[in-house]
Amino acid sequence: MAAYSAVELLELFQRAQASFTDRVDAVKPEQWDDESLPGWTVADLVAHLVNEQLWAPPLLAGEPYDLIEGRFPDDTDDLLGDNPVVGWETAADGALTAFADDHALLRTVHLSRGPTPASVYIEEMFSDLTVHSWDLAVATDGDTELDGELVTAALVFAERLPTDGVPGLFDPPLDVPPSAPPQVRLLARFGRRS
Numbered sequence: 001m002a003a004y005s006a007v008e009l010l011e012l013f014q015r016a017q018a019s020f021t022d023r024v025d026a027v028k029p030e031q032w033d034d035e036s037l038p039g040w041t042v043a044d045l046v047a048h049l050v051n052e053q054l055w056a057p058p059l060l061a062g063e064p065y066d067l068i069e070g071r072f073p074d075d076t077d078d079l080l081g082d083n084p085v086v087g088w089e090t091a092a093d094g095a096l097t098a099f100a101d102d103h104a105l106l107r108t109v110h111l112s113r114g115p116t117p118a119s120v121y122i123e124e125m126f127s128d129l130t131v132h133s134w135d136l137a138v139a140t141d142g143d144t145e146l147d148g149e150l151v152t153a154a155l156v157f158a159e160r161l162p163t164d165g166v167p168g169l170f171d172p173p174l175d176v177p178p179s180a181p182p183q184v185r186l187l188a189r190f191g192r193r194s
Contacts, residue, residue: 003156006105009122012153013099016129017092019147020049023136024088026143032084036139045136046088047079052125053091054079057098060118064110095125127154131190134183144194151182158189 004012024046036045054072059065073079080087098104099122107118130150137144163173171191176184187194 004123004153006119009105009119009126010099012150013122013126013129014096015147016126016133016150017096019133019150020129020136021089021092023133023140023142024085027084027136027140031140034139036135041076042136042139043076043080043084045132045139046084047076049129049132050079050088050091052128053088053095056095056125059109059111059121060098060101060104060107062107062110065112123153123157126150127157130154131187131192134187134192134194146183146186148182151186155182155186155189158186161189 027042027046032043033041036042040048051072051074055068058068058071099118105118105122108115109118109121110116111121130146131154134144134146136142174188174191174193176188178185180188184194
């Protein structure tokens with residue numbers, strides 16, 4: 001039995017997008033070139049999320065990964081365009097529309113790792129958005145307190161991941177006590193120390 005209904009999954013995705021949008025909106029002009037993660041600027045981090053959102057519509061339409069690969073730019077400037085906020089919001093709107101399509105969450109998407117239920121794909125997407133909201137907030141001295149419901153839902157997803165992480169996708173987890181607050185446990189599960 002799924003932990004969340006299709007309606008709940010869509011609401012969580014929308015909330016995760018809104019949380020990330022709030023933090024993108026708060027980026028000051030001089031912060032776009034600051035480091036967000038090792039080897040990434042704030043702009044690179046936002047571009048990464050733009051890219052993820054751009055992939056959702058074709059994947060949910062049934063297109064296989066290998067036919068989509070190369071369709072979208074890799075370069076941060078190309079992904080963000082002249083206005084990073086607009087670039088993010090446009091991509092996010094397209095992904096939300098695709099996930100909200102009738103029966104979208106009953107479909108199978110064809111990711112690089114193989115066929116995946118769309119319900120698992122949306123969990124991965126909102127979990128990534130939630131963790132990267134924290135990354136963006138840390139990089140820009142923003143609000144690092146995450147939405148409690150998103151943290152809980154992302155933990156449900158994270159607890160199903162391999163115990164050593166997913167190379168190239170999710171960092172290996174850090175050790176924290178089981179009694180640690182949910183946000184601390186979530187961030188540690190994705191290799192972040194809060």
